[in-house]
Amino acid sequence: MTESADLRQLTPNSAVRRDIVTGRGTFATLVAEPEGSARATALLVPGYTGSKEDFAPIYDPLAAAGLRVVGLDQRGQYQSAGGDDPALYSVESLGADIAAVADTLGTPVHLLGHSFGGLTTRAAVIGKPSAFASLTLHATGPSKLDGQRRTVVELAAPMLPHRPLSEIYDLGQQLNAQDPSFVAPQEPLKSFFRDRFVTGSAASLLGMGESMLTEPDRVAELKATGVPVLVMYSLQDNAWAPDLQADMAVRLGAREVVVPGAMHSPAVENPAVTAATLIGFWDDVTD
Numbered sequence: 001m002t003e004s005a006d007l008r009q010l011t012p013n014s015a016v017r018r019d020i021v022t023g024r025g026t027f028a029t030l031v032a033e034p035e036g037s038a039r040a041t042a043l044l045v046p047g048y049t050g051s052k053e054d055f056a057p058i059y060d061p062l063a064a065a066g067l068r069v070v071g072l073d074q075r076g077q078y079q080s081a082g083g084d085d086p087a088l089y090s091v092e093s094l095g096a097d098i099a100a101v102a103d104t105l106g107t108p109v110h111l112l113g114h115s116f117g118g119l120t121t122r123a124a125v126i127g128k129p130s131a132f133a134s135l136t137l138h139a140t141g142p143s144k145l146d147g148q149r150r151t152v153v154e155l156a157a158p159m160l161p162h163r164p165l166s167e168i169y170d171l172g173q174q175l176n177a178q179d180p181s182f183v184a185p186q187e188p189l190k191s192f193f194r195d196r197f198v199t200g201s202a203a204s205l206l207g208m209g210e211s212m213l214t215e216p217d218r219v220a221e222l223k224a225t226g227v228p229v230l231v232m233y234s235l236q237d238n239a240w241a242p243d244l245q246a247d248m249a250v251r252l253g254a255r256e257v258v259v260p261g262a263m264h265s266p267a268v269e270n271p272a273v274t275a276a277t278l279i280g281f282w283d284d285v286t287d
Helices: 052-064 091-105 116-127 148-156 165-176 189-199 202-214 219-225 242-252 271-286
Strands: 016-022 025-032 040-045 067-072 109-114 132-138 229-233 255-258
Touching (some): 016 091, 025 052, 040 052, 040 091, 040 116, 040 271, 052 271, 067 091, 091 116, 091 202, 109 116, 109 271, 116 202, 116 219, 132 271, 148 165, 165 189, 229 271, 242 255
Parallel strands (some): 040 067, 040 109, 109 132, 132 229, 229 255
Antiparallel strands (some): 016 025, 025 067
């Protein structure tokens, strides 16, 4: 793939930047609207160092299927304001944020959580299942993060209160390069990823990181809500192990889809299959 073609999070799309005001704060979003009336609304929630741009390649395909699509920056991520209290970044608190945003959209909504966003969206559904028509767990796991990515989070934690985010980002890139599966981003993505990281909140990275490293297994609680679940991942996922995600799907009695040609971010690595899978799942659970 040529440098100019590998846009991923910078893929051109019709989504419009909007702020959503709730009783829990104001959240930055990208909103893609269908032609005519929307038949449903989808709320897409990114992972630990991610943002609403992580869904750039699928905004237009989903909108073309008649869906209103809302991508969210969680509290303290990129263009959503944060705060210095670590309690703001617990999984429960972030889940309550997601439920508050969903309330403004006219519930129930189809909810998707990518990576760490899978843990926070799960908390939102457990806390208020009536607000959600479905949940898609997108490259996420049943409990805390382990493996190489956990090591990166643990190493960053003591530096976050004391060192510039730019310095921490550069160190993280050096550690990522030790993973044989890591592909260093090229311009213009390289600049976007760095700018996004340094624009975010150090407190959010510290609090979210702690939450991600300590989250218990809540699969049984999620199943008890009765909300339909899709588990979607790749066999090359380098965050939560694929066998853990497959087992989670079995325990949930969920639909399970393995996305080919992807690693930890199927929405940007194989958007065609990701979008088609979501449309099919949402159609089935809406009927």
